[in-house]
Amino acid sequence: MAWSLFDYAELTGRNKIREWLDGLADDAARAAIDIRLLTMAAMPGWPEGWVSKYRGYSELYEFRISANRVKYRPLGTYFGQKRYLILAGAIEKGGKIPKSDLETACTRLEKVKRNEGCAVPHEFDPSDDLEADAE
Amino acid sequence: MRNKAYRDGAVAAHISNTIAAQIAMMREARGWTQTVLAEKAGMKQSRISALEDPNFENVEIATLRRLASAFDVALTVRFIPFSGLASWTTTLSESDLVVPDFSQDALPHPATAGSIRAVGPLTINSEIKVPPQVSGKTDVYTIYDNGKLVSISGMTGASSLPGPNDGQKSGPSFVSAAAEP
Numbered sequence: 001m002a003w004s005l006f007d008y009a010e011l012t013g014r015n016k017i018r019e020w021l022d023g024l025a026d027d028a029a030r031a032a033i034d035i036r037l038l039t040m041a042a043m044p045g046w047p048e049g050w051v052s053k054y055r056g057y058s059e060l061y062e063f064r065i066s067a068n069r070v071k072y073r074p075l076g077t078y079f080g081q082k083r084y085l086i087l088a089g090a091i092e093k094g095g096k097i098p099k100s101d102l103e104t105a106c107t108r109l110e111k112v113k114r115n116e117g118c119a120v121p122h123e124f125d126p127s128d129d130l131e132a133d134a135e
Numbered sequence: 136m137r138n139k140a141y142r143d144g145a146v147a148a149h150i151s152n153t154i155a156a157q158i159a160m161m162r163e164a165r166g167w168t169q170t171v172l173a174e175k176a177g178m179k180q181s182r183i184s185a186l187e188d189p190n191f192e193n194v195e196i197a198t199l200r201r202l203a204s205a206f207d208v209a210l211t212v213r214f215i216p217f218s219g220l221a222s223w224t225t226t227l228s229e230s231d232l233v234v235p236d237f238s239q240d241a242l243p244h245p246a247t248a249g250s251i252r253a254v255g256p257l258t259i260n261s262e263i264k265v266p267p268q269v270s271g272k273t274d275v276y277t278i279y280d281n282g283k284l285v286s287i288s289g290m291t292g293a294s295s296l297p298g299p300n301d302g303q304k305s306g307p308s309f310v311s312a313a314a315e316p
Contacts, residue, residue, distance in 0.1 A: 028144025
């Protein structure tokens with residue numbers, strides 16, 4: 001993997017990105033996000049269209065993933081050399097990401113800046129364990 | 136992948152993501168703009184832009200054949216078990232995505248043994264066939280390992296073994312390789 005992906009987690013250990021993914025009703029969407037993350041992790045760089053800087057927020061970026069006509073927009077930021085931190089899950093509606101999701105991402109980013117223990121390696125759902133299925 | 140909807144979603148996402156990534160990365164590796172690739176493939180630049188969008192799902196095989204010809208690479212479309220898809224996605228590396236054109240390809244031919252170094256996280260325990268020996272030459276070999284395409288960068292060493300054009304019968308020989316951690 002060229003890139004290391006990280007999730008935002010509370011210091012209690014609760015992985016908030018895993019919780020967002022687990023809460024998605026559409027299993028095909030979870031697959032689309034998993035495959036996107038695995039593909040991006042292998043790419044040396046990410047072209048426009050795969051990740052976009054979110055206008056008006058200096059440090060926030062969005063992954064642009066569509067599944068069954070729903071626009072999933074995990075929000076995150078670059079987190080060192082070939083490291084990317086996913087801060088919050090979001091779904092675009094009416095061409096915009098809900099402001100509450102953007103504020104959540106910003107708040108979490110500040111927490112990570114104060115304590116990098118809030119950034120943990122991204123985990124894929126054990127029930128969709130791709131590595132086990134590959135054996 | 137025990138959930139049917141998840142499996143179907145993974146298939147759709149795998150196709151659109153892999154195609155988009157490969158077109159963009161192979162194009163950039165060749166130093167081509169989207170316009171240059173469009174001219175070579177006989178299509179519009181806007182079409183290339185759409186194909187490089189990982190959310191674009193209406194990919195036609197005829198279009199892929201034209202792009203394969205423009206890149207001078209092979210194209211396979213086949214049904215595989217989900218274990219194969221899982222293996223591809225979990226061991227994916229840059230070398231899987233950027234395919235060399237025919238002039239840089241290493242076609243199978245009678246080989247001599249050399250030392251090779253695998254690139255990526257894979258451990259290869261099976262025996263593989265390597266191209267003819269050329270002292271000091273670094274090359275990229277495309278091989279199959281347990282049914283999965285694996286690209287390997289090899290640094291061959293000096294050899295006194297006969298090559299394919301030495302007028303001697305030279306059957307294939309094999310070496311084992313292990314990936315670097």
